Amino acid sequence: MRKMIDSHIHLDFYKDEEITDILGEMEQMNCAGLISVSFHLESSKRNMALSKKYSHVYPAFGFHPEQPLPSDRELADFISWMEARVDLLTAVGEVGLPYYLRNEHGPGFQLEGYIELLEEFIKLAKRWDKPIVLHAVYDDAPLACDLLEKHEVTNAHFHWFKGDKKTIQRMAANGFYISITPDILYEEEIQEVAKQYPLRQMMVETDGPWRFEGPFSGKMTHPAMIHDAIPAIARLKKTPLPIVYDLLYQNTIKFYRL
Known part of the structure; x- marks a missing residue:
């Protein structure tokens, strides 16, 4: 069991005792780090506090798109808060487009404000020279690619990506990264993405505390589940397991400049 990094987890959404348990087991599970993404300002504050407590x-820091848009005042306050703490943030995220929220609300849903918000965060990531973590799946991924290309941002991580072959080829050609979740063990869709995407631009994640099914049904999502996902990636890529472990680990180190 070699070193790994959970490249996308909402650590601040776990209960305090769960966080203590997870962080106390880092060495035991050979986990070198957790990229803890944020949902909004309060979430960002909690993740900052956790980063100060746990190395x-x-x-x-970011604003997750699957929620109502912030007011102009709320957004200005959030960006001002982030600006004052640029040296403390590893990346801008989680940001993106509201694919699931839009499907839930139907044809009358207004996407424009979300596109403008994403573009604002992309511009901040470029100005601050920080990686950006994206929630952009299916039909939203090309829209995110348009904005990234417009602003010449290449250090982009599409977490738990799902999309078509054409978009996969476009993202890979742009140098964008994706991350694979534990559902690779039972979801054919994720297996197909893993087969197609270059291993040199791949990471692994849990997106915890989001819960998984299959062999993980009924279990709290834990970074240790990544050790189940990596052998599945190795089998699909027909690559020796130690090589896959090392590549995924080094990819994450390189992308997030750890």
Whole structure:
């Protein structure tokens, strides 16, 4: 069991005792770090506090798109808060487009404000020279690619990506990274993405505390589940397991400049 890094987890959404347990087991599970992404300002504040308490926690500050848009005042306050703490943030994220929220609300849903918000965060990531963590799946991924290309941002991580072959080829050609979740063990869709995407631009994540099914049904999502996902990636890529472990680990170190 070689070293790994959970490249996308909402650590601040876990209960205090769960956080203590997870961080106390880092050495035991050979986990070198957690990229803890944020949902909004309060979430960002909690992740910052966790990063100060635990050296293995690397915080990303952002506004998750699967929620109502912030007011102009709320957004200005959030960006001002981030600006004052640029040196403390590992990345901008989680940001993106509201694919699931839009499907839930139907044809009348207004996407424009979310596109503008994403573009604002992309511009901040470029100005601050920080990686950006994206929630952009299916039809939203090309829209995110348009904005990244417009602003010449290449250090982009599409977490738990799902999309078509054409978009996969476009993202890979741009040098964008994706991350694979434990559902690779039972989801054919994720297996197909893993087969197609270059291993040199791949990481692994849990997106915890989001819960998984299959062999993980009924279990709290834990970074240790990554050790189940990596052998599945190795089998699909027909690559020796030690090589896959080392590549995924080094990819994450390189992308997040750890």
